[in-house]
Amino acid sequence: MIVGQQKPFEEIWGMVKDFKKVLVYGCNTCVAICHAGGEKEAEILASMIRMKAAQEGVNMKVGHAAVMRHCEPEYFEPLMDEVRTYDLVLSTACGVGVNFLAQKIGNIPVYPGINTTFYGAVPKPGEFIELCAGCGNCILHLTGGICPIARCTKSLMNGPCGGTDRGKCEISQDVDCGWYLIVERMKQLGRLEDLVEIQPPRDWSTSFHGGPRRVILEHLQDFEEKEEKKA
Amino acid sequence: MAKAAEADIKKEVPPIEKPHEIPPNWEPNVLAIACHYCAFAAADLAGVMRLSYPTNVKVVRIPCTGKLDYIHILHAFERGVDGVFVAG
Numbered sequence: 001m002i003v004g005q006q007k008p009f010e011e012i013w014g015m016v017k018d019f020k021k022v023l024v025y026g027c028n029t030c031v032a033i034c035h036a037g038g039e040k041e042a043e044i045l046a047s048m049i050r051m052k053a054a055q056e057g058v059n060m061k062v063g064h065a066a067v068m069r070h071c072e073p074e075y076f077e078p079l080m081d082e083v084r085t086y087d088l089v090l091s092t093a094c095g096v097g098v099n100f101l102a103q104k105i106g107n108i109p110v111y112p113g114i115n116t117t118f119y120g121a122v123p124k125p126g127e128f129i130e131l132c133a134g135c136g137n138c139i140l141h142l143t144g145g146i147c148p149i150a151r152c153t154k155s156l157m158n159g160p161c162g163g164t165d166r167g168k169c170e171i172s173q174d175v176d177c178g179w180y181l182i183v184e185r186m187k188q189l190g191r192l193e194d195l196v197e198i199q200p201p202r203d204w205s206t207s208f209h210g211g212p213r214r215v216i217l218e219h220l221q222d223f224e225e226k227e228e229k230k231a
Numbered sequence: 232m233a234k235a236a237e238a239d240i241k242k243e244v245p246p247i248e249k250p251h252e253i254p255p256n257w258e259p260n261v262l263a264i265a266c267h268y269c270a271f272a273a274a275d276l277a278g279v280m281r282l283s284y285p286t287n288v289k290v291v292r293i294p295c296t297g298k299l300d301y302i303h304i305l306h307a308f309e310r311g312v313d314g315v316f317v318a319g
Contacts, residue, residue, distance in 0.1 A: 040300070040301075040302070043302050044301050044302055044305060047302060047305040047306065047308075047309055048305070050309055051305070051308060051309055054309075
């Protein structure tokens with residue numbers, strides 16, 4: 001899932017203070033799980049903005065709403081008429097949601113209420129860890145299911161650097177050395193020898209280095225869209 | 232090292248609340264949120280015993296303090312309550 005963190009309140013206040021009618025718009029999927037931008041957090045943030053406005057003597061109406069997903073129009077379109085009655089939408093969805101809503105909404109600004117951080121797993125309540133970098137060219141079968149791109153600080157492909165320190169990374173004792181984990185995992189699998197093979201330089205064009213990415217499944221696209229393409 | 236840096240960052244964050252001077256003779260308006268099974272029962276017993284408590288405290292009974300959410304407390308503050316006392 002996508003992990004996000006709410007922006008500092010002062011930054012949010014700086015964004016919203018000049019608007020008269022603000023909607024704090026939550027997304028109830030990924031960012032709700034990481035307690036950053038679901039309906040509950042949107043309601044709390046709306047309440048905090050109302051109190052700050054009252055303290056600062058700013059006349060502002062602040063509402064809140066949430067939909068299941070901001071990344072699919074089916075979920076937010078039923079609410080669009082109501083959303084368009086506001087001067088500003090402060091979206092607590094991930095960056096995808098903010099971008100997508102901004103494309104669809106028309107002349108109303110959509111501002112981000114959270115910082116979108118990474119794709120993560122939830123090892124235990126209250127902890128979120130980055131395990132995949134979405135590089136577009138998966139090599140997990142070669143590294144025992146542990147990603148050297150996401151979990152090695154330098155994204156090295158052929159073993160650890162000199163900064164590995166008793167299983168930890170040189171950047172911090174709180175960060176595991178990704179390559180230490182890979183070696184231990186390969187030992188466990190009895191496939192340590194596989195790591196001897198040298199990996200050639202990677203083609204990063206499948207990652208963001210190749211520009212914004214797009215996946216098209218023609219068989220799922222609407223017939224009309226296909227016709228438009230042909231025309 | 233990292234923790235010290237983190238503490239410095241926390242120090243730099245300005246308070247959300249705008250500080251203001253407290254006028255003399257001011258009394259806070261307090262909302263007490265009490266669990267039905269313990270704290271509210273205690274308040275009830277205090278009533279039976281004819282014990283008095285200040286009039287600036289209002290007691291609200293909830294089924295369990297586990298049901299209490301941040302937003303309930305924030306709503307109380309929005310409506311002008313100065314302090315919330317949660318007992319359960």
